[in-house]
Amino acid sequence: MTGGTVFLYGASQVSMAILLAGMFLLLWRLSKGPTAADRVVAMDLLSVLVVTFLVILSIHTRETSYLDVAIAYACIAFLGTIALARFIQKGSRNKQPRPDLCQKSDTPSENLPDKRSSHD
Amino acid sequence: MPLLLLNILFAAVFTLLLGSGSIGTFVSGFALGYLILWLSSPLYPEIGYFKKLPKTINLAAYFFWELVISTLQVAWDVITPRHISRPGIIGVPLAARTDLEIFLVANLLSLTPGTLSVDLSEDKKILYVHVMFLEDIDKTREGIKNGLERRILEVMRS
Amino acid sequence: MIEYFTGVLMVLGSLFCLVAALGVIRLPDTLTRMHAVTKAGSLGAGLVVLAHAFFHQQTGIFLRAGFIIALLLFTAPVAAHLIARASYRSGIPLSGRTWVDELKKQH
Numbered sequence: 001m002t003g004g005t006v007f008l009y010g011a012s013q014v015s016m017a018i019l020l021a022g023m024f025l026l027l028w029r030l031s032k033g034p035t036a037a038d039r040v041v042a043m044d045l046l047s048v049l050v051v052t053f054l055v056i057l058s059i060h061t062r063e064t065s066y067l068d069v070a071i072a073y074a075c076i077a078f079l080g081t082i083a084l085a086r087f088i089q090k091g092s093r094n095k096q097p098r099p100d101l102c103q104k105s106d107t108p109s110e111n112l113p114d115k116r117s118s119h120d
Numbered sequence: 121m122p123l124l125l126l127n128i129l130f131a132a133v134f135t136l137l138l139g140s141g142s143i144g145t146f147v148s149g150f151a152l153g154y155l156i157l158w159l160s161s162p163l164y165p166e167i168g169y170f171k172k173l174p175k176t177i178n179l180a181a182y183f184f185w186e187l188v189i190s191t192l193q194v195a196w197d198v199i200t201p202r203h204i205s206r207p208g209i210i211g212v213p214l215a216a217r218t219d220l221e222i223f224l225v226a227n228l229l230s231l232t233p234g235t236l237s238v239d240l241s242e243d244k245k246i247l248y249v250h251v252m253f254l255e256d257i258d259k260t261r262e263g264i265k266n267g268l269e270r271r272i273l274e275v276m277r278s
Numbered sequence: 279m280i281e282y283f284t285g286v287l288m289v290l291g292s293l294f295c296l297v298a299a300l301g302v303i304r305l306p307d308t309l310t311r312m313h314a315v316t317k318a319g320s321l322g323a324g325l326v327v328l329a330h331a332f333f334h335q336q337t338g339i340f341l342r343a344g345f346i347i348a349l350l351l352f353t354a355p356v357a358a359h360l361i362a363r364a365s366y367r368s369g370i371p372l373s374g375r376t377w378v379d380e381l382k383k384q385h
Binding site for chain 1: 279280281282284285286288289291292293295296298299300302303308311312315319320322323326327329330333334338339342343345346349350353354356357358360361363364365367368370
């Protein structure tokens with residue numbers, strides 16, 4: 001076992017641990033997300049992380065067929081995200097004119113007392 | 121466009137004849153074919169192809185550079201405890217007319233610094249963009265029009 | 279040599295993915311979270327797939343890796359645009375830091 005192989009083995013384990021940490025963070029957002037759109041965003045990134053994880057697993061185990069799984073997963077995840085986005089938009093169509101979104105920016109918010117002064 | 125097909129065909133035949141079947145052979149075959157086609161370009165009526173390829177490479181290099189820059193910018197805002205983002209939604213009047221041009225502008229815009237295409241007006245003339253670090257509305261709008269859109273239109277219309 | 283290159287590229291890519299996940303947690307509203315997802319997410323995944331392609335160095339792997347990168351780079355902005363439009367039209371609250379909204383006049 002050469003030094004390069006050992007390094008690669010450790011590096012793939014480290015990156016899998018990093019990706020798992022990211023996935024747990026996303027699960028938190030998925031369960032907590034204030035709106036449906038936040039959950040869809042978390043779901044979208046979760047699928048990208050799963051694809052990345054599969055590719056790293058393919059390096060770790062030297063089994064290239066994981067790459068095909070990653071391709072299929074990326075296609076299906078994209079279709080799922082599109083369907084969920086259509087679903088959000090459909091759900092809102094029955095409602096009356098949308099509420100005023102920017103009203104919060106007119107009133108001072110807690111972490112930004114003055115819109116202009118924070119940057120200077 | 122037929123010249124592009126001819127070039128790919130040349131590269132494929134080159135790869136098959138050499139019998140190694142690697143990507144490097146294909147790329148060098150493509151480059152060799154491009155050189156040969158360029159040398160014989162007085163023979164063909166269309167010359168757009170030779171202007172298009174350098175511009176495509178220019179667009180791709182610009183795009184990947186911007187992708188890296190934008191990721192570092194967003195990453196900086198995420199990692200540091202204090203938020204520095206000043207988000208806003210601005211309308212950018214489009215010079216792109218066909219559906220393909222608008223598709224390319226909107227999609228590449230979503231992947232470049234701090235911009236995300238949100239909506240398109242009914243008459244397809246104004247693209248609404250969510251900007252994450254918005255300091256000066258007019259400057260940002262000019263930057264989008266002169267940086268990304270101009271390069272895409274140069275590729276599409278040459 | 280190629281092993282060290284692959285390992286460094288892989289850890290870098292997964293760090294970008296972690297930054298994207300942190301962004302989804304930390305940024306204030308849906309539209310800014312989407313910035314983190316489209317940019318950091320696709321760059322991180324692209325780096326890892328690139329590391330894989332350099333590691334194996336076979337034509338089939340190169341083609342499949344290129345296909346995955348193209349798939350990610352094409353689908354991420356399309357999905358982001360759809361989610362952004364749907365969520366804006368369904369009336370999600372924007373963060374208090376938003377100081378311009380030219381789209382509001384349209385509706």
